Amino acid sequence: MIKVKSLADLKKMRESLQAKVDLREKGEAAENLVQIKVAMATCGIASGAKVVMDYLLEELEKRGINAVVTQTGCMGYCYAEPTIEVKLPDADAIVFGYVDKKKADEIIEKYIKNGELVDGIIPVNYESIDDK
Amino acid sequence: MHLLVCGGTGCRASASDSIAEKLKAELAANNLQDEAQVIQTGCFGFCEKGPIVKVLPDNTFYTQVKPEDAPEIVKEHIIKGRKVERLLYVDPAKKQKVEDSKHMGFYRKQMRIALRNCGFINPENIDEYIARDGYQALGKVLTELDPQQTIDIIKKSGLRGRGGGGFPTGIKWEIASKNKADQKYVVCNADEGDPGAFMDRSILEGDPHSVIEAMAICGYCIGASKGLVYIRAEYPLAIQRLRIAINQAREYGLLGNDIMGTGFNFDINLRYGAGAFVCGEETALIHSMEGLRGEPTNKPPFPAERGYMGKPTNVNNVETFANVPPIILKGADWYSSIGTEKSKGTKVFALAGKINNVGLIEVPMGITLREVIFEIGGGIKNGKKFKAVQTGGPSGGCLTEKHLDIPIDFDNLIAAGSMMGSGGMIVMDEDDCMVSVAKFYLDFTVEESCGKCSPCRIGNKRLYELLDRITKGEGTLEDLDRLRNLSHVIKDTALCGLGQTSPNPVLSTLDNFYDEYVAHVVDKKCPAGQCKSLLRYVIDPEACVGCTACARNCPVNAISGERKKPHEINPDICIKCGACYEKCKFDAIRII
Amino acid sequence: METVKLTIDNKQVEVPKGTTIYKAAKKLGIDIPVLCYMELHDLGVENKPAGCRICVVEVEGRRNLAPSCSTACIEGMVVKTHTTRVINARRTVMELILSDHPKDCLTCPKSGRCELQDMAIKLGIREIPGQEYAEMSTYRKDFSPSIIRDVDKCIMCRRCETMCNEVQTVGALSAVNRGFMAVVAPAFEQDLEKSPCTYCGQCVAVCPTGALTEVDHTAKVIRAIADPNKTVLVQTAPAVRAALGEEFGLKPGTLVTGKMVAALRQIGFDYIFDTDFAADLTIMEEGTELLDRLTRFLDGDKSVKLPILTSCCPAWVNFFEHNFTDMLDVPSSAKSPQQMFGAIAKSYFAEKLGKKREELVVVSVMPCLAKKYECQRDEFKVDGNPDVDFSITTRELAHLIKEFNINFEELPDEDFDRPLGESTGAAVIFGATGGVIEAAVRTAYEIYTGKSLSKIDFTELRGMEGIRSATIDFNGLPINIGIAHGLGNARKLLEEVRSGKANFHAIEVMACPGGCIGGGGQPLHHGDSSIIKARMEAIYREDAGKPIRKSHENPYIIKLYEEFLGKPMSEKAHHLLHTHYFNKKKDVYIK
């Protein structure tokens, strides 16, 4: 089991974890690694985020797309739940709202495969803590 | 290239659909459909200047676009690569046209500190938190700072409690640190009970480690080795994620004994609420954690002196804690540079009600209600007129048009007759009857009053009864005076924060919507058309063709009239069910 | 001691740090009205939920009004106790309380002694705005053998809850429900009868309103007196004479034994007897039992249960039947004086009169509510006929006297009837905590040692402290004695005994703070515990003035044994004067 025994330990750990993330983002498979986050807070799950997440996991594998699907917390767009964030290699992350299976299919086929945007983008309108 | 057309409700109302159509047609006409695509998006949250069209990849932001602008956009921008100057957004402060929307002030309206990781990391994976500087703040204070230095940072940052009262967090910690005891406690108040507020839930669901880390920092500062999270049982997902997070932190040795080899011990346990709003009050919360009825007790003694199990206890809410790690890492000066003079940093609000973009937002203190409601929130649903916004939950008040440009902070909201509360913002439109809204809140307080002190136990019931009479048309002008006096006395005499603030919805609506009250008691009318007892259904003889549909559908036979002649409703029999109104094909039924 | 200086109503005052505004004002002679607040200083009991909000005052610089009962004084504080804001708030809050309170004052048992009524008068409440459409919280009425709960009248002062839980540790009452329907009640809002209530009546003694009152038996008593076929006997408990006068405006601590007897005679009782007689009898039985257990113990009999526990307090009996079910064979088997009196009256005295027991009605006047329950217990009945028919409280007797239009103060002193009216000083002190054990020691010592006591007063056994102990030298044999009053103290002491930490030979327990003088049936002290102290002094005064002060020297007791019982703990005595105890713990593990 990993134990953080000191601050130095923790810093080392952060670096290796960040590197891991970087690797995921910029590593060998960078050309085709897609990262998807599904907002899975109460509102999201209540409006069907779990179904969407399961669908994405299954379909991406079936369609042979190299992707990482993870859950995350509330993105804040409660009016547009379920929401997912898709980050293609070398592109800014894009948030899609009102995602159901049909929409997810469209996102895979059009955006993920071909980089074509589809309806239902949620414009991100905040500054993150890292911006300042 | 992409042409993003705002498909938010506000822009749609102003013809964004036909703009998209036009753009598509124009592109097709120029045989550019493969070069550029038209995409309808969710709301840009800038409905005031809608409809919006944004061009990617150059981030050009066109405002107040009309369908007839489509040919120009395609010809100039897409074909010739020249921006359509006259449609560009003009920065109101600098009076300059903004070419790249990344430089628009609008995008700085929201700023995420407490929500920094929500929606970014997998809350069930501690590694992702650590990769985003998680537990660095704890490490820093444990190895580089002593408790007082840490408290000084928090004090200097100007952080105030986000649970409602706005008490300076650093001072609270300092008091608890100075009280000597063999055991002290850090308590996280996650009993978010304001209806319409869900920021604490979102933080716990999206970033539980930030709360754990901050509690440990607090434990170090005040000299406590035990932490407790008092969390609503109604939040199963938050409980689950918090549990997972605590276990992971323990596994990593970030909770438990000798954290990071510094000799500091700290661990956290959960206590569940069981559905009592009053337990958001810290003394009531402590009693509840002790297995008792959640009744508040008189302060002083404050929990910092005598709290959980009679020991010094520091209670902060979830959002307050979530702000702590960034303050430690980025410094007090960074934090205090955000916000207003007396209210530093950001505040998370839950926008709900009759607003387009219901959601969770985090904004710097000092932003105006107008910006929040009309820009971030995308304005009022269905193009209705804004009437009021209720902040502070059952303890707060209703703010109106005239308050829209007040910079939001703790003190300004109180001055305006409301309060920050935990951050719920419920927007109301012209269809909402303010007497009914006040009654709704009083119904809540009556149900949630613990019953310990007489002003709250009986007084709120009487306030509710008065409001109920008014909505039924039985009120008098004297009742309005009674409402006011009773409200003031309850505020003045109730034992705890719940009772002391429970009349706020009454007082603020009395202050801001007195005419509406008068309409109820004098004219016996409800201007918003909400109070059933005050409505009257009548048939407009001009419009009525005598089809008899209304008479046939009336469940109590209150409608009479000959076929092909105007009908009449007998108000003595009518039960105001509205069946006739719905069945009439000729709009002949009027509600007055 | 650290002190703080503050200003109240423009007057300077200096008080110890931590003093409340209410007490600081009192020091200045300013009486801030309080309703829920109650302090029984001598007993260390304080009830300050800060719930009623009547005692609010204005504190300069404070946003809202402060409850003076629970707000500590701070250096430099400026307090105003009667500004317009305060008066308006107090009056409005009072109107609110009254808007949820029944208006049947005319027939309310508390009328005239009701603190809420007094407050309404003091604050000049003349009408309750909006009463016609104000909903009231209503609850089922609860009639137990001793106590009536009419909690429509409850104002949530929580005094009863404090007494029941913190002082008595009985735990029958708790605040239940929330908000408007919040009230103090037993579990599941069932009747007290189904709760572990001991009927000690301390809740009734402190209730400011008519929410908790005693079951009134005066009408039944009057009917019995009026019945020509009944011979009505009355017995009066020792603590009654030390408190009854208060109901007629006499100073607390005034002894009214003679006037009380005269009044009872005027009311029309056929025989005016004294429970004190039975108290002396109790000493004979209980004292003998103590010596018997002690001798057997000293002889090495391992089966002997020590310490012996007194059993004259019926609330205490109820308490251990609920809470110390593993120790049911430890208390003395002697009945209480009330029941001994009834048993003797309906046997020995009935024989003397040549009447059947059914023709006799025995009424007891008690400082106690549990006595009402006790006299209804099945084991104290013969073929359904109870040894004691009705037990009325000191307060009820005062009502009777008033109803019979008797000018109490003007009454001459009269004497009890014989034979059951003769008693000793040892019997009188039964009324105060420590008195029973002192009386027992006086007798047991002389019987055990065969010597006469040189000093009759055992001051080491007296006092107001909750738990006391003393060792009495029985001619070289140290006898360890424990005393507890208040059931919470009794629980503590008994738990020590159970765990083997304490080593006593005899323990006296009285359920009520101060003993019977502080009983639930006494004139209301309204939170002034000095009244209880004054009664105690009166009790010891009465003892000191008695010609005979040891129970075994009571000539009528001696005669009773000679003529009827034989000797203490004889078979007949056992049959008439002893009892056994039941396990009343609710069996929750139902199949």
Add this chain to the structure above:
Amino acid sequence: MSHIKLELKPEQVAKIKEICKSFNNDPGELINVLHRTQETFGYLPAEVQEVVAAELNIPVAKVYGVVTFYSFFTMLPKGKHPISICTGTACYVRGAEKVLDEFKRILNVKVGETTPDGNFSLNCLRCVGACGLAPVVLIGEKVYGRVSPDGVKDILKEYQEQQ
């Protein structure tokens, strides 16, 4: 208040004892104990409270005082499908009351009641924090968002057909 009588079986008593023991029979854990007990039994009838009180060594009146203080605890058994209507502010302004009325009308029960067949019980709760979906209805664990009065019938149908 009406109370449903329940006779406890020895194994039920053992279960309660086990729950209490898992919290070290600590009276301070009363609320956690009650949560766990209600999870097990569905509600907290008087007898269950008696056992909890005995195990934690506190007066049963105090246990009842706590049970009646917190709205999460109930002494009445819930229906097979407990329906909870969110009447938080966001749901209120978006028409929760009309949705509630429709449930009342169709099921013919009042708030707090259970249908005679024991299938549905109707309750209100304050804010589940899903205000974006207002008005919100919960049936069991399932959340229904943006419910309109017209939609009530369809929602109920899902459960009625299961019979």
